[in-house]
Every structure is written in structure tokens, then in C-alpha cells.
Amino acid sequence: MDYPELVPGTLRRRYKRFLADVELADGTLVVAHCPNTGSMRAVNVPGCRVWLSPSTNPARKLAWTWELIELPQAAGGVATASVHTGRTNAIVEEALRAGRIEPLAGYAALKREVKVEGARRSDARLDFRLDDPQRGTAFVEVKQVTLKERDGHGYFPDAVSERGTRHLETLAGLAAAGQRAVLLFCVAHEGIHDVAPAAHLDPRYAETLRRVADAGVEVLAYGCRVGRRDERPVTIELAGRLPVSLHREIHDPGLVD
Known part of the structure; x- marks a missing residue:
């Protein structure tokens, strides 16, 4: 982008x-x-x-x-x-269309901001739906990660996120129905090299993420790279895949601001 x-x-x-x-x-x-x-x-x-x-x-x-x-x-x-969360989906969409997210490459069609059929809540929308005659359908929810704690690791969310937890439940419902359901962390901080749920800030989100991952929701994380010209930022794009640790927690209070 x-x-x-x-x-x-x-x-x-x-x-x-x-x-x-x-x-x-x-x-x-x-x-x-x-x-x-x-x-x-x-x-x-x-x-x-x-x-x-x-x-x-x-x-x-x-x-x-x-x-x-x-x-x-x-x-x-x-x-x-x-810090511009409105850029996140555009960055991910560009990477999806270019086939740069390998686990999600090869789908023939992409739709943004999709309502999940059969969901009880009116706000049960996910960021992307990917469709292909051979591969079927994949639903993708994207979350931007910028929280790097003093222990050197990246975490999500940076505060209690009831909406984020609802998205996890929506993904879990899709996985239970036999659909492919994916949570994609877009790590928009070049100093973050891995991601974990922020149990120290939102224990319910962390517990839910671990549960839905065990139930078949795929969890991916990709970093971002800022391109520069004469020291001025000119582009931002999705870069390489990063590891996700579902069970890492901060135990030393001195490592949290």
C-alpha cells in the first residue's frame, strides 16, 4: 500500500x-x-x-x-x-490478492465485510470471505497488533475487547459448522516478532482464543514492513509470517508498564 x-x-x-x-x-x-x-x-x-x-x-x-x-x-x-487501524484491512487485502499469505493463497474470489449467516448478533460481521469452487469458503477476521510489552513480546488486545471475543465466538461457530475460519493478526509494529494473547489485560479473550483454536479456528500472524525513500515512509505491506504462542503469559509485574 x-x-x-x-x-x-x-x-x-x-x-x-x-x-x-x-x-x-x-x-x-x-x-x-x-x-x-x-x-x-x-x-x-x-x-x-x-x-x-x-x-x-x-x-x-x-x-x-x-x-x-x-x-x-x-x-x-x-x-x-x-497507528492507523483503518489501513489494516487494505494491507491484508493487498497481500491476499497477491497470494502473499501462503495458507490463504489460491482462492478465486474475495469479499470484504461479510455478514455471517445464521449468527444471532446483528454485528456478527467478519473482515473477509474467500471463495473457490475447489477449496470452498474461508472466513477471515483481522486484528492489528501494536502492543509490545517490556518483556520484548507482542500481545493482543491492548485493552479488554468484548468485540474481539465475540469475533472469536463467531469464528468458532463457523468452524463447528465445517467452514474454514481464520484469525489473522496483522502485526503493524516492526519491533514485534511474535504474538500471544494478552492474558494480563484481557484474560477472557486469551481463554477464548485458546479454546477456539483447539476447536479448529486457525490462528495466523504476519508482520508489516515499511518501505522508505530518503528516510521518508512511502509504503507499508504485509511481510513474513510470525509465530503465535497461545500460552505465553507475563508473570513478572515489573515487565508491564
Whole structure:
């Protein structure tokens, strides 16, 4: 996925959930839209360099959107993370259509935002449905991962996620009915190299994920790679597959911020 020409700045604060104060290189303080409804635990770090996309739409209240943040790593250097959750499905769709997600390659048709037939809840929608005359149907739910705890590992979710747990139950229902059901973690943080359920933040989600995985729901994780030109981010795409550990937990409270 290509970015528009991004502009660097320094994060000063995120507030009221959807707003972020960012200082541009010339000292101008702008208010940017924060396209992330989550807690943004570990990626809301004032003082870090961020990248904003500009808008030319005069009807927009805010002219800037917060896209990326560069985070210092314990081993040195920085890792870039996407905070724009609205980009996640586009990144995954591009990879699906290009056949870069090997376990999901070879399907003939793709549909986004699909209602699950027979589901009791009106909000039982999943991100993708893949169809093929020979392979049948696969339902895919995508979750963006940006939480890297102080133990060096990646976790999901970054706060209690009742909706995420409902998605797991929907996938489990499909698997029980003989359909292929897949949870795909899109790891949008270049410093994360594996993923586990965040039992220390949402024990119910972690327990449910382990249960549905045992019941036939496939769990995949893929990292993201940010492409640069002259140090400026210009692309983001799905990269290699990452390991998922369903039973890793944080036991040392000192490793949690």
C-alpha cells in the first residue's frame, strides 16, 4: 500500500481519543486526527517522531491524520509502527490478492465485510470471505497488533475487547459448522516478532482464543514492513509470517508498564 507524501513531526500528546497534538519541524503545533479507537498502549509515546498524512479536503475539520510512530527499542535503534487501524484491512487485502499469505493463497474470489449467516448478533460481521469452487469458503477476521510489552513480546488486545471475543465466538461457530475460519493478526509494529494473547489485560479473550483454536479456528500472524525513500515512509505491506504462542503469559509485574 502506498502512502501519500507524509510529513514528520513530534508527538506531544494524544487526547479525547481521536486527537493528537503534533509539533512540525518548523515548530508549528497542529492537531491531527488519531484514527485509532484503542488504548494505544505502548504506541502513544510523547516525544517520538511521528508521520502525518495531509488532507486537501476543505470539508475536513482536521487537515492532518496520524499514520506512523517511530519507537525506541531496548536493543537500540527505532521500530516503526502504524497507528492507523483503518489501513489494516487494505494491507491484508493487498497481500491476499497477491497470494502473499501462503495458507490463504489460491482462492478465486474475495469479499470484504461479510455478514455471517445464521449468527444471532446483528454485528456478527467478519473482515473477509474467500471463495473457490475447489477449496470452498474461508472466513477471515483481522486484528492489528501494536502492543509490545517490556518483556520484548507482542500481545493482543491492548485493552479488554468484548468485540474481539465475540469475533472469536463467531469464528468458532463457523468452524463447528465445517467452514474454514481464520484469525489473522496483522502485526503493524516492526519491533514485534511474535504474538500471544494478552492474558494480563484481557484474560477472557486469551481463554477464548485458546479454546477456539483447539476447536479448529486457525490462528495466523504476519508482520508489516515499511518501505522508505530518503528516510521518508512511502509504503507499508504485509511481510513474513510470525509465530503465535497461545500460552505465553507475563508473570513478572515489573515487565508491564
